[in-house]
Amino acid sequence: MNYYASWEVVSYCDLACWHCYSTYEDRPGFSYKPTLGQIQQGLRNMRSAGFGFMNIEGGEPTLRPDVCEIIRACSQAGFETIISTHGLSLRREHLFERLLEAGLDALSLSLDGASPEVDNAVRRRHSGASSHHFEKVSEFMQWFDREKPPVRLKLNVVVMRSNLQDLYDNLGHLLRQWSSHLQVKLVQVHPEGRGRVNYEDLAVTPLEVQALATRVREQALDKDVRIRLHDPHVPYPFVIVAANGEAIVPCGERQETIVAGGRALNVLDEEFAAHFMEWLATNTWFAEGNRRINTYTA
Numbered sequence: 001m002n003y004y005a006s007w008e009v010v011s012y013c014d015l016a017c018w019h020c021y022s023t024y025e026d027r028p029g030f031s032y033k034p035t036l037g038q039i040q041q042g043l044r045n046m047r048s049a050g051f052g053f054m055n056i057e058g059g060e061p062t063l064r065p066d067v068c069e070i071i072r073a074c075s076q077a078g079f080e081t082i083i084s085t086h087g088l089s090l091r092r093e094h095l096f097e098r099l100l101e102a103g104l105d106a107l108s109l110s111l112d113g114a115s116p117e118v119d120n121a122v123r124r125r126h127s128g129a130s131s132h133h134f135e136k137v138s139e140f141m142q143w144f145d146r147e148k149p150p151v152r153l154k155l156n157v158v159v160m161r162s163n164l165q166d167l168y169d170n171l172g173h174l175l176r177q178w179s180s181h182l183q184v185k186l187v188q189v190h191p192e193g194r195g196r197v198n199y200e201d202l203a204v205t206p207l208e209v210q211a212l213a214t215r216v217r218e219q220a221l222d223k224d225v226r227i228r229l230h231d232p233h234v235p236y237p238f239v240i241v242a243a244n245g246e247a248i249v250p251c252g253e254r255q256e257t258i259v260a261g262g263r264a265l266n267v268l269d270e271e272f273a274a275h276f277m278e279w280l281a282t283n284t285w286f287a288e289g290n291r292r293i294n295t296y297t298a
Contacts, residue, residue, distance in 0.1 A: 002052025003290050010059040016126045017159050021192035032243040042267035051064040054079040068102045075103025084108040087137050089153040106152040113163045113246040114170035114178035141178045158216050160189040160202040172219020237289030
């Protein structure tokens, strides 16, 4: 079995998005990131436990100077490797090319508006200044279309009250300008972190997300665009590895630490594989659901 996991390899980000599930940057003086050696140890333990897909995320993983070494470690350990990023640094100092050379298999890129006014308002700096996120993602997508690098590409779009109309009117048209080798995942805003603080103002219904999916399909009919709806109110069978190595399973509107043998599981523990197998024996839903997850749709 090749289970799917996401590792938060850094606990901070240089953006302050309204809906972010993380609250790290709202805690002054708090930051955490595992060392490269700890990540390598955790990867070995997770491979022994049956994991085969690894999504490197944060925080913002590209803020780590050793992010390419992390991708290389994943690849060398035998993982199919993905990185989830806001994309602001991908064209800086040929970072994306270096990630490819290190063994990257798939890229998950954030976009939360189909116009600069909406996307940049969501993905702002902590100071409130614009990050020019929309312009930089657009620039990267145009480069991607020209160069056609050998990597799978997915756009993650969080659907919320503040961007719903913009996405409904414009997202499909925008996608038609970009690569046909592209998946789009529409994600209903989740009440975690800042998303919980702002949830009443941001919340949308499943029916509204489904209507948006239909609209985008109609607008982008001539492109190979696939849309995956994600309901945050049901358990999802994959493991989130916190920056400190703690193994967590998303359970509806909360996240639960995996506990086995009377202890919280940590991937840095040499006994992680044995304890994870013990947990699996009484949580068969995880293995059954994980079979449906792969690096392109998770």
